[in-house]
Amino acid sequence: MPAVTGKLAAASLALALVAASASTASAQKKYDTGATDTEIKIGNIMPYSGPASAYGIIGRTEAAYFKKINEEGGINGRKINYISYDDAYSPPKTVEQARKLVESDEVLFIFNSLGTPPNSAIQKYMNSKKVPQLFVATGATKWNDPQNFPWTMGWQPNYQSETQIYAKWLLKNKPDAKIAVLYQNDDYGKDYLKGLKDGLGAKAASMIVIEESYETSEPTIDNHIVKLKSTGADVFMNITTPKFAAQAIKKNSEIGWKPLHFLNNVSASVGSVMKPAGFENGQDIISADYLKDVSDPAWNNDAGMKEFLAFMTKYFPEGDKLDKGTIVGFAVAQTVVQVLKQCGDNLTRENIMKEAANLKNFRTEALLPGIQINTGPNDFAPISQLQLEKFKGERWELFGDVISADAGG
Template identity: 60%
Template sequence: MPRSLRGGERSSTLFGSDGDRCNQRKKTIGRKFRQEEQPNMSNRRVFMAATAALAFAVSASQALAQKKYDTGASDTEIKIGQTVPFSGAYSVYANIGKTQAAYFKMINDQGGINGRKINLIQYDDAYSPPKTVEQVRKLVEGDEVLFTFQLIGTAANAAVQKYLNGKKVPQLLASTGAARFNDPQNYPWTIAYNPNYVSEGRIYAKYILANHPNAKIGVLYQNDDMGRDYLAGLKSGLGDKAAGMIVGEVSYEVTDPTVDSQVVKLKSMGVDLFYDASTPKFAAQAIKKLADLGWTPVHILDINASPISATLKPAGLEISKGIISTQYGKEPSDPQWKDDPGVKAFFAFMDKYFPEGDKLNTVNTYAYSVAELLVQVLKQCGDDLTRENVMKQVANIKDFTPSFALPGIKINTGPNDYRVNKQMQMMKFNGERWELFGPIIEDNGPSG
């Protein structure tokens, strides 16, 4: 039967009755229709396949774009390196490292940053630059950290600046205000946190021009990068009036036993505004000597020497009354901040994560603020944790306000100006505490 059916089909095709011819026409038309339809269906299948492939490629590309890592970063952690003077003469700054380690522990307990935990690796450098070099090499070449964070002190940071920039490893938020660390053209991998000493000097100049335009200024400064930067900033801020207003410049060495002779010399030059760019030990000596001489010029003291416990108490609180300085952060012991949300959050943090620490120590509040800024930088990095993007983000901070920033002060950085803190407010010591006064002053002058 199958053979006869096939024969019949052939027969009808060959001999063609009317019904067969009709059927044949239907078949022919059907075949023709299917032949015309086939390319369109094929095109649709090709189009759909191409679309799916493109979607997959885009998805894969986006996934790759979303997750970029350099050495020290992964899906689970961000490895950070830090040297801290846990021992030695400057071990008071060990609290910076201790506070920040505790802060990152809190961040990790909260789930980390974009799902990644911070792995903070710390080594003791005893505030010795050669030791800093040794430990930083270990962090970069041995531990393979993504970047270094908050290396402490001008000398320590200077000792590793060329090395880190040569390796293209970010030297983030260095604890120094020396102008050499704000040089994105020559050292694009280095950014400092502290107020730039040149900027601070210009801010004092703005205050002097507004309030003591006819002052005869005498400058006491430490003969190093810090002191010279403060002097340069003052001169820059005074502009063409500097030569006429500054009547004396006297320096001292860090090895000098006292600055008594320098103070006497400035008094003899007819100075009526004493600009003291020194460190706590020598600032305290100068305050005492002014009192001994019965000399009461307008007294401006740099922020480094403004801590009450380190400078004013050793000198004498009563004879320190009236001294003027500047600030960018809240004083945790000041009653006016007792209900401040940021200060209260800090106290709660200290109680839980660093209970042995002193909640009123400004070293700890400083460390806390820097850690807050680093977390903001890493949040901005998202899933692009390359060293290049870390630097891009730290140079792209917009209106960030740490918990301890004074009202009205915000952090803004840019690719051509790495200064983190450019705004400050003047303050005067009342015999017990510093009192803020006047508006926020911002330095918009040259960055170096």
């Protein structure tokens, strides 16, 4: 009898071990729609056409980077299936493409979709579906709202912080400035404008002499520039996307208006803005940055820049290395790869957001020295530091210290 009892006990133990190993295996691998043992399906929406088509190069760079990752074996053995659609920077089209990605293509999440109005149009939908809207390609402050929108997270420094930094600089160096503001008439432009006013504080009403808005449907903004000049303003706050930024720089030169010119970071691209506008027309423009610039010889022997250039040469040789969109796409793709690595075999949408909110002092070497990516459950703003820069010759020259958004206002 004892022998039988012993056998039963051994059999029970064996069954328990099998059950335990099975539960361990299932605990190790957790998937939501869009993830399998071999694939991670990522959706993206970019303006490959329309008024903001200059940004389309970001999506193409990301596609090239994921190709690189796949050729190197993928992430934890899984290949990335990157599906990117054009929305022409039109919010109704963005809604259509987001639904297609979530409901037809069944992606695990949508990554780095571009533009403030387009992302605003799908934010409630993405959160109601509980599908991550991760590292959106816009610096609007609204993306850092984990309490109300736990499935949406930004990536780049926010717009309000950037113009607050410009405002602080003006208050210190040119307190009697007469500021003319040109801004895009949407959430993107208004976010920048709010930051400027907040940064100037009580002096905003006296220092800002005109606030002029334009629509993305306008073919040219020349008439707005002429109107701004007529006010006698000696500071120009240029809150525009690349096509219109280049137009503004050219028109300033044509009509001989030479104010102290601030250009928002999202248009501070040598390739897509400064070169088309004419280098001679962009001298001494001030902007701010968080990424290394290919045109700056300071990075000639930098390991991170060498890594970026080697990637471009092999995987995206037709891409313009001088276009800021390429290094943006490279850096944000590296960030999402880090998140997926941290997820391991738990590729649920909930865990994607959990790990996106668990980045600690992460650096892609495309970032300027001293700038790190940090997130937390209550901090959905990965990058919150910038450094001022001035355009000289054919490149941007950094000046001053790295400024945190908090210090900037």
